[in-house]
Amino acid sequence: MSYPIIFKEQMSEQVFALRVRAPQIAAGALPGQFAILRINEGGERFPLTLADWSAGEGWIFLVFQVVGKSTFTLSKLQVGDELKDVVGPLGLPSEIEKYGRVLCVGGGVGIAALYPIARALKATGNRVDSIIGARSQELLILEKEMEDVSTSLAIMTDDGSKGAKGLVTWALEEELKGEGADLVLAIGPAIMMKFASAVTAPFKVPTRVSLNSIMLDGTGMCGTCRVEVCGKTRFACVEGPEFDGNEVDWNLLLNRLGQYKQEEAVSYEQARSGCCRE
Amino acid sequence: MEKKKTLKKERIPMREQDPQERKSNFDEVACGYNLEEGMAEADRCLECKKQPCVAGCPVEVDIPGFIKRVKEGDLRAAIMAIKDKNDLPAICGRVCPQEDQCEKFCTLGKKGSPVAIGRLERLAADAEVAMGELSLPEIAPPTGKKVVVIGSGPASLTCAGDLARLGHEVTILEALHAPGGVLVYGIPEFRLPKAIVNREVEYVTRLGVKIQYDQVVGRTVRLQDLLANGYDAGFIGIGAGLPWFMDIPGENLNGVYSANEYLTRSNLMKAYLFPEYDTPLKRGQRVAVVGGGNVALDSARTALRLGAEEVFLVYRRSRDEMPARAEEIHHAVEEGVQFKFLTLPTIIEGKDGMVTGMECLRMELGEPDESGRRRPVPVEHSEFKIACDLVVMAIGTSANPLLTCTMPELKLNRRGYIEVDEVGETSIPGIYAGGDIVTGSATVIEAMGAGKKAARAIHRRLAGEDKEL
Ligand SMILES: Cc1cc2nc3c(=O)[nH]c(=O)nc-3n(C[C@H](O)[C@H](O)[C@H](O)COP(=O)(O)OP(=O)(O)OC[C@H]3O[C@@H](n4cnc5c(N)ncnc54)[C@H](O)[C@@H]3O)c2cc1C
Ligand SMILES: Cc1cc2nc3c(=O)[nH]c(=O)nc-3n(C[C@H](O)[C@H](O)[C@H](O)COP(=O)(O)OP(=O)(O)OC[C@H]3O[C@@H](n4cnc5c(N)ncnc54)[C@H](O)[C@@H]3O)c2cc1C
Numbered sequence: 245m246s247y248p249i250i251f252k253e254q255m256s257e258q259v260f261a262l263r264v265r266a267p268q269i270a271a272g273a274l275p276g277q278f279a280i281l282r283i284n285e286g287g288e289r290f291p292l293t294l295a296d297w298s299a300g301e302g303w304i305f306l307v308f309q310v311v312g313k314s315t316f317t318l319s320k321l322q323v324g325d326e327l328k329d330v331v332g333p334l335g336l337p338s339e340i341e342k343y344g345r346v347l348c349v350g351g352g353v354g355i356a357a358l359y360p361i362a363r364a365l366k367a368t369g370n371r372v373d374s375i376i377g378a379r380s381q382e383l384l385i386l387e388k389e390m391e392d393v394s395t396s397l398a399i400m401t402d403d404g405s406k407g408a409k410g411l412v413t414w415a416l417e418e419e420l421k422g423e424g425a426d427l428v429l430a431i432g433p434a435i436m437m438k439f440a441s442a443v444t445a446p447f448k449v450p451t452r453v454s455l456n457s458i459m460l461d462g463t464g465m466c467g468t469c470r471v472e473v474c475g476k477t478r479f480a481c482v483e484g485p486e487f488d489g490n491e492v493d494w495n496l497l498l499n500r501l502g503q504y505k506q507e508e509a510v511s512y513e514q515a516r517s518g519c520c521r522e
Numbered sequence: 523m524e525k526k527k528t529l530k531k532e533r534i535p536m537r538e539q540d541p542q543e544r545k546s547n548f549d550e551v552a553c554g555y556n557l558e559e560g561m562a563e564a565d566r567c568l569e570c571k572k573q574p575c576v577a578g579c580p581v582e583v584d585i586p587g588f589i590k591r592v593k594e595g596d597l598r599a600a601i602m603a604i605k606d607k608n609d610l611p612a613i614c615g616r617v618c619p620q621e622d623q624c625e626k627f628c629t630l631g632k633k634g635s636p637v638a639i640g641r642l643e644r645l646a647a648d649a650e651v652a653m654g655e656l657s658l659p660e661i662a663p664p665t666g667k668k669v670v671v672i673g674s675g676p677a678s679l680t681c682a683g684d685l686a687r688l689g690h691e692v693t694i695l696e697a698l699h700a701p702g703g704v705l706v707y708g709i710p711e712f713r714l715p716k717a718i719v720n721r722e723v724e725y726v727t728r729l730g731v732k733i734q735y736d737q738v739v740g741r742t743v744r745l746q747d748l749l750a751n752g753y754d755a756g757f758i759g760i761g762a763g764l765p766w767f768m769d770i771p772g773e774n775l776n777g778v779y780s781a782n783e784y785l786t787r788s789n790l791m792k793a794y795l796f797p798e799y800d801t802p803l804k805r806g807q808r809v810a811v812v813g814g815g816n817v818a819l820d821s822a823r824t825a826l827r828l829g830a831e832e833v834f835l836v837y838r839r840s841r842d843e844m845p846a847r848a849e850e851i852h853h854a855v856e857e858g859v860q861f862k863f864l865t866l867p868t869i870i871e872g873k874d875g876m877v878t879g880m881e882c883l884r885m886e887l888g889e890p891d892e893s894g895r896r897r898p899v900p901v902e903h904s905e906f907k908i909a910c911d912l913v914v915m916a917i918g919t920s921a922n923p924l925l926t927c928t929m930p931e932l933k934l935n936r937r938g939y940i941e942v943d944e945v946g947e948t949s950i951p952g953i954y955a956g957g958d959i960v961t962g963s964a965t966v967i968e969a970m971g972a973g974k975k976a977a978r979a980i981h982r983r984l985a986g987e988d989k990e991l
């Protein structure tokens with residue numbers, strides 16, 4: 245099987261979007277699920293969230309930030325190039341029910357993961373008030389799409405170049421102090437999700453986050469993705485990726501995300517200096 | 523006839539790579555017999571009329587028959603005789619625990635060492651490759667029936683191969699990007715070269731079996747849907763791949779791996795060739811592997827080859843209770859793996875998020891438990907530490923519920939393994955299962971035996987004959 249790229253877009257300096265032909269995955273995909281990719285024969289297996297899909301047209305939409313060798317290599321591929329493997333849909337789908345008022349908080353590339361969930365929540369009759377943020381205007385993605393699936397949309401940038409100046413967690417706190425919410429969904433860098441959870445804790449609002457632990461097979465066979473929730477070890481690839489943010493051991497997750505820092509630096513350097521294998 | 527010959531008590535030894543050299547490379551440890559050695563070994567066989575060895579073989583290879591051909595120096599005839607029953611001879615010749623199977627029943631074993639049946643099987647299989655062209659058996663004309671096989675481990679490969687020979691259209695769906703199951707992600711290169719696995723998988727595809735990768739059945743597709751959409755029967759051979767941890771403090775520190783992860787990174791993803799291959803793997807200087815089976819030994823010996831200065835095998839019972847093959851224990855000792863018997867880790871210690879050591883208790887053996895082995899019990903106040911920078915947990919695996927939880931009608935036992943009847947059929951008519959997902963972790967050849975049995979039953983079903991009661 246092959247998985248050709250049928251569309252490519254650069255969303256910001258480091259963020260790219262690809263539409264990949266994968267009819268089987270598109271046919272079964274649900275909000276909150278992800279796929280595992282292997283670009284070429286020597287490539288590693290790494291996860292990306294299904295940001296969108298069309299069962300009818302047989303494609304999935306992936307949005308990723310270049311952070312190391314695999315995402316760098318992926319960003320260099322062009323329309324017509326093929327990925328060696330794309331496996332999915334993996335993970336448990338997001339629970340979509342009628343909750344009432346849902347605050348959808350997205351940071352950086354996490355907005356792409358948030359988008360299909362917000363869309364489904366809105367379609368189910370929830371009031372979806374979204375807060376998205378990035379370091380600056382240039383780095384903000386999917387603003388238009390999020391606007392379309394939200395009852396209201398607030399934008400935060402670190403430098404104030406777009407929307408209000410500040411962090412999404414500040415805006416979240418204001419909303420909780422004000423009108424409150426029935427559910428908070430926070431997806432972004434681990435550190436953002438950690439602080440978003442800390443913000444919601446005193447308000448006792450159910451808080452869901454999507455954990456991006458390191459993964460390998462994505463089927464529960466290796467345990468590389470393990471996280472601790474409520475003091476119990478869980479495999480994020482099959483029991484997640486969504487968990488209760490107030491029960492996650494964030495320091496453990498952050499530590500485990502850094503497990504291969506040295507090796508990743510070697511790989512990235514090798515990729516950028518162009519000596520990577522075809 | 524048999525009496526006239528003078529019995530040669532001892533088997534011909536097999537050449538091996540020198541332990542000091544091999545512990546730093548991933549090349550195969552055992553070198554195999556050459557023709558001359560093989561013929562000499564085959565000559566020891568008494569060609570017993572009762573064929574006790576065959577009764578010990580889960581796939582019923584005509585052992586004296588193939589050995590006779592080796593004796594005569596006709597390796598092509600020998601391999602044809604083996605492949606009549608076994609599609610994966612080069613694999614079995616390397617990893618089967620023959621000492622518990624065919625060789626255990628060999629008449630010669632009563633007075634000396636049994637015939638080296640496994641080594642002769644390997645010789646014949648490797649010789650065929652050396653000769654070039656693989657010979658294919660006769661394949662029955664197409665029956666028009668379609669069978670879907672889930673997983674591509676030894677159970678599935680055998681089931682699929684046998685059904686293809688009988689003329690059925692067989693498709694294997696595999697979750698990973700490569701075929702072979704544990705043969706490719708678990709068992710290391712130095713015991714089972716991946717080129718050999720690929721070669722035998724290719725043989726199965728030459729029989730007509732199609733393999734599709736990236737298919738996580740239960741997520742990518744549902745088995746029920748496949749059966750509703752054109753497949754006439756299904757076989758589940760998904761293994762028992764869910765790794766156990768000990769549930770002790772510190773187990774999620776960086777530097778603690780399940781054996782499945784450690785071996786998958788090294789074998790399937792070729793992390794031992796990092797950075798030529800992208801997947802990273804921590805290379806410890808002092809590695810502690812917890813467990814006493816083949817999986818633990820494979821992990822320990824992999825750690826040595828990845829450059830560890832010291833590797834400890836930490837096992838809560840004693841050497842006599844180790845479930846690993848004697849030959850592999852011997853190899854590990856030769857290579858310098860240090861055994862810490864009667865030792866139970868209780869805490870994994872770390873600094874800055876990374877493993878620095880294990881706190882352990884000494885054990886002593888008490889009364890026998892349900893497995894018949896003496897139960898290890900902790901000695902009071904016997905705490906001690908093992909300094910290490912990597913820990914590999916090789917304490918077992920169990921059934922992965924990923925597929926089975928999507929099929930509520932599928933009957934499972936208490937521990938989550940699939941229940942089957944005597945021919946391998948599950949509680950859902952037309953769906954069969956075999957291998958580790960039925961028995962729990964077992965052996966390659968037992969998984970193959972289960973695949974074979976199910977293939978027979980599936981064939982009977984498809985041929986329209988009623989299932990025997
Ligand atoms: C369920 C899930 C969904 C994700 N969805 C997206 C997404 O939609 N868009 C996006 O940009 N990123 C997503 N990620 C993160 C993405 O997988 C990593 O950024 C990517 O693997 C980095 O690979 P690299 O070689 O480019 O960088 P590396 O240099 O290998 O690593 C950079 C960082 O990425 C993390 N990482 C490395 N390898 C893996 C791996 N195999 N699995 C997971 N994380 C890893 C590490 O914490 C590391 O610090 C997701 C992660 C998970 C677990
Ligand atoms: C490290 C190690 C060393 C071993 N050494 C030996 C030895 O020396 N000798 C010996 O006889 N035995 C050995 N064993 C045991 C032996 O390998 C197993 O008993 C045997 O492989 C079981 O075969 P199987 O076909 O049941 O499953 P497996 O070999 O486990 O294969 C199952 C396959 O199914 C796939 N799969 C799982 N879920 C799904 C799904 N939902 N959809 C699609 N595909 C799926 C998996 O990816 C895998 O490829 C060893 C095991 C290990 C782990």
Ligand code: SF4
Nearest residue numbers: 567568570575628629
């Ligand atoms: S039992 Fe041993 S000696 Fe007898 S036929 Fe089998 S292999 Fe030969």
Ligand code: FES
Nearest residue numbers: 460462464467481
């Ligand atoms: S990625 Fe292997 S178990 Fe989750």
